Amino acid sequence: MLTLIKVYFQFLAFSALIKSKMQKESDGFGGFLWRCLDCGHTSKRTTDLTKHIEAKHIESAGYDCTLCGKHCPSKNSLTAHISRQHRKVSF
Ligand SMILES: [Zn+2]
C-alpha cells in the first residue's frame, strides 16, 4: 500500500507542477485559453497545454515507476506503462 500512496503523491505533485505553469486568460472573443507561463504558448484545451508543458518544460525530469523502477520520460508514458504492466493497480 505504501508504494501506491507514493505513486499517488507523485501524480499529485505532477499536477501541481503543471498548474503552476498554466494561466487561464481571456481569448478576446468571449472565451478563454490557457497560457504556458514558461514560454507563452497558448491552447484552448488544458489537456493540450498539459502535454505541451510536460513535453517542453519538465520532460527532462522524467518519472520512475515506483512499482518496478522503469524510467518513463513523461507522465503520459508512465500512465501508459502502469496501465499496461500493472493494470491490476487502480487509483
Ligand atoms: Zn511552454
Ligand SMILES: [Zn+2]
Ligand atoms: Zn512499472
